[in-house]
Amino acid sequence: MTKVLISGASVAGPALAYFLSDHCDVTVVERAPGPRDSGWAIDFRGGAIEVLAELGISDRIRDLDTRSRGTAVLDADGAKTGELPREVFSGELEVPKRDLTRLLHEITADRARYVFDDSITSIRDGHVEFERSPAADYDLVIGADGVYSKVRRLAFGPAGLLHLGLSGVGFSMPNHLGLDHSGLLWQHGGAFVYLFSGNDPDRLTVGLSFGTESPELDRRSRAEQERATRAAFAGHGWEIPRLLDAMAAADDFWFGSTCQVRIDSWSAGRVALVGDAGYCAAPTSGMGTSQALIGARTLARCLLETSDHEAALVAYERELRPYVAENQEIGRAHAQSLTATPA
Template identity: 65%
Template structure:
């Protein structure tokens, strides 16, 4: 059985460890969405920071749109589990009084159809498999939204696991061991970049 059910993995909680032991929070949460390209960015980004708060904007594929991240200091990843209305309320509360484009971006946030909320967290486990259960992607080794790589790590992990499981005569235990041995250095490097990203955004 493969657990690939995200950072709050039920499989991981039932077989490996509770969330409190596996999930490391870096003191940073925030929202992401897209809106009009207010700054006229062209394949460039803009970062605004003040103690405990940050805004990052980036425009690439569509010159009329920009991706926005509003980040703020937080003390728990539990904010991720709230509904959108409560996440928006908390974001407005934490970003209140900020200057620059923040008031306008908070208005844009409410109208966004691609709203997402996440905290800067990583998943750390001594082992990614137990018995006949193995973890993939964020469930086993989230690198933190401050670096991304969630989809890449999941796809590379799935391919690596499948390749080892397909080895002639190799049982699942050896396949799981080989999968983790091959992938862990890559994950470790991405997690270090994720921690650096959290520090850069003020966590």
């Protein structure tokens, strides 16, 4: 039986494990100490709805839908200037990311071997070394470990990350605005605020985004990230001071930059990439989760259709590249519209 190692237990990794596990011996390694319970709400669009059905979790996902009713657009003073329909931010279905991650782990826990609190340190023609576990040999190693993929760095080198000019923080706080399955989008200059309250009426999800020249802040300390955020929003009124105070107190603080991954090939020998690790389209595309699920299903199908893994990986990339290119163009266009200097 083919031995497959998947690095990353967020979305693409467990989905791939599900589709391969009836025919392969699958191990999933994840550097976090357990299934991840963080992240903003994520949405599903187009063919990803079919993948949820194939995973057998469609009904459970629909039960978790945030049931967003849309987003009000505000000016610098907080006055409403327009309304965006649900689909802009929430797609056809939207759930908290932690719920999807939990479900994917639940349906694969007895189909694949999970190794948490560990990470790959070396890959040589299927021979893999780890930080904690003994070295082992695998027929295939799949990087499903996100935009800053360690597998990509080890097997393909440091290139491939394209910064699109935005960074930002996410956290939650008490819902003092009383939002009810709805959102607010505030924008002034190069600073943006997105607020949303979904299935937990007492909590408000907060996103504060601003223009940056590189993703360097992603590697800095939380204190440095908070300082950069405060500097970007300095002098603004409305709810900004209160949001910044809540940021400092948040225990679910998250920081990330808007990037794409663009490399010439998604495979090298016995190593391949799936989801954000190989072809992140950026959060501004709205397609990250859908692309991860569709990518996992496509990769699994191609691998199971032939015993020649090299031919399978070529077929996977040939089939998926046009879809990824379209999503990446959407991600770039939306990022450019947000970072463009007003006339």
